Amino acid sequence: MKAVRRAARLASLLLILFPSCSPRTPASSAGTTDGLDRTAESIRTRGLVDEGAFDFLRALCDLGPRLTGSEGAAKAVAWSRAAMDSLGFETWLEPVTVQHWVRGQAEAGLSVPGRPGSIPLAVAALGLSVPTPPAGLTAQAVEVRSFEDLDRAGSRVRGRIVFFNAAMDRTLMDTFRAYGEAVQYRARGASEAAKRGAIAAIVRSPTGRLDDHPHTGILTYEPDAPRVPAAAVSTLAAEFLSARLRENPEAEITLRMSCRTLADVPSANVVGQIRGTEKPEEIVLLGAHLDSWDLSAGANDDAAGCAQCLEALRLIRDSGLKPRRTIRAVLFMNEEFGASGGRDYAASGRRSAERHIAAMESDRGAGTPLGFFVGGDPLAAGKLEAFESLLRPSGILWVRTGGGGGADIGPLAAGGTVMMSFLPDVQRYFDFHHSALDTLESVHPRELELGAIAMAVMAAALAEKGI
């Protein structure tokens, strides 16, 4: 009896010292909505008081830009693993070999016949662009507003610089759709122009604002087209250039860029997780990308998403929930130069013993949350809608089929993972996107936090209830 009493006393002591060793309380058990409601409330309350996502965001932005292959990206890998280590999560790195393009200098000027000097135009090299000769390229410009325009221009573009001046369509409510329409000139313009004999391309920045900040981004060279240099030009410079070219079609543009591609670099996806207590091999993945463009620290794209993933894990841990399934944050490398991090993650041998039941991505900035898009099996979406009532007190307005997924988590879809994307308000997202304006100051701590809360609640529900 004495031994029994001593054991009971020891157990009590252990429970006081290590409350997480206690038997599962109803609050965190599967199958009770009550428990999840309380978990969600704990997550929301702690998140709104602490606004911890903004602390993660600030630390990440303080490291500077995180261009794929750069020293900044390497620092971000080290920092984010250390941050998750210090929070007590299980962490590791998964190797990704990445391209290493460097921007160098870029400048452009417009020379009008009969006017001395050159008028500077705000430009930035597009990612993966080849450089110009050191002295630059000088040629007349041909303005087009579409690929149809380019076809019509025919042989006129030979030896010229093609100026793609397609404005982002402000009449579309969905700014991502407007971006999708405008961005094809950035992506394909250089090769389309080169195939017709052009020597370079400059592309109006895809933003709905009129300002003097070029918005960069990757281009894709077609294998059979000559590789010509290409730059983004600010919307104000594009308007200015267009007006001058109407007056003086003989005006010439000089473009000088020293960007270049260096040798590949070893890098990594950063993984941190709370291991599931009952089905640890079943995984709910929260994803964002750690790399950014290099004109700013990429606060919205996608330091915000990374900060939300870290904060979501933290909030789940602090809610006391011991999730039945594993909740894992993956900060992917190299979204911007082709999403190789996402592909390598999905293809890794480590995945063979795992089953990703759901994956959600945050890569649309830090605006006030609206909802979750759910792709794949519509049945799954029906099940997720059941989580709406759980999410509504945290400000989520809807959980809808269509558009779920994202560049990084996309490769997991083939394995039957339910694909989700977190959608915040994106009316102002493209103001900042890929430009020098995507700074910490463009993010509101509470709006950012609300996204972390929404992701945490959704992840907790998925980990407890399955799908």
Place this chain on the structure above:
Amino acid sequence: MKAVRRAARLASLLLILFPSCSPRTPASSAGTTDGLDRTAESIRTRGLVDEGAFDFLRALCDLGPRLTGSEGAAKAVAWSRAAMDSLGFETWLEPVTVQHWVRGQAEAGLSVPGRPGSIPLAVAALGLSVPTPPAGLTAQAVEVRSFEDLDRAGSRVRGRIVFFNAAMDRTLMDTFRAYGEAVQYRARGASEAAKRGAIAAIVRSPTGRLDDHPHTGILTYEPDAPRVPAAAVSTLAAEFLSARLRENPEAEITLRMSCRTLADVPSANVVGQIRGTEKPEEIVLLGAHLDSWDLSAGANDDAAGCAQCLEALRLIRDSGLKPRRTIRAVLFMNEEFGASGGRDYAASGRRSAERHIAAMESDRGAGTPLGFFVGGDPLAAGKLEAFESLLRPSGILWVRTGGGGGADIGPLAAGGTVMMSFLPDVQRYFDFHHSALDTLESVHPRELELGAIAMAVMAAALAEKGI
């Protein structure tokens, strides 16, 4: 026959010169959703291209603060009527006699025993506060976090300055609810303190941010309580002060304010309208308030609402709709000092020949639109929900019962008017509210415009379909 042909030719000519004289086209006739869909699309498209609301907002903010009774408010009355005149609307002013309180100078400092000098605290007089004596008031402070705390403090507050340090509750998703809880100390704190013998009150600013900007606002003196001076203190200064008072309960605050109330001033509500073609006496009212606080130009509160009302009228006109009922914008004077403009409007003899079928108010800032709250008759709300499908392409997520109305349009409720309030995203609204931060730069042109579009579409639908 010749006369008939001549008349027909003349009619054709008139139609070309004055297309608005043409017979009603199906596009604008009542009873066809098609027509309203096209009207809504026209409103949305033009709004998103022009972003005209921001031009109105900039012009209004350029006039400076519009404190009730001030020269700035008088300029705003003249400007907004002229703006509506130049757009071709029927306009007039309706007189309102208003209070004229002036802020003067305000300063506060903390003196800690044994430390030389005084540490400045960022304060702003509360609206309607009496001044301190010219040399200021100096006394020990008693910090309380609630009126219950004040009761407990009992006689300790006699001869002291009461420091109301109730932080806005960040855990509430509804920032207006959090504001409502915190603002009672600003509104009633001075009299509650004075009734217990305090000589002044300072009140923590109701904002969820930690910064050094005091947020002002009106106070209400109880008739039987001594009138003591009261000031808002920034949240950072409140935190600082609280920490110092814990260390040194004997620390003294000096408060010096030269605010005062001058003689009443004649002012006006500004009215502009598109007269209804079939039931001109039935009115759909769009309302906002023209006056602001004086620490900034009040861009969100409520120049944004005024700009949206003007832009909504412009967008409806430019859509070509000749509404069956009258659509009227009213820019109310003196919301901030007691909403007398709204009361005078409702009580005016002009109302006797009019029937306001619905009134909507925009006074929650310029965030991305979420929905419309509809008060009063739940049946009416049911009918309004039918407009949801019309509003959805313009980004409106819901039309809901509960919470419809507002300080300015409120007095119309007694006449059976269906009360509505436009709700944008308000997560960051109280960052700016009543402080020096409520500037043009805090408003996003597209988000502002989306509100104008939503109000225009809702007003057009109500004017065509009734309720």
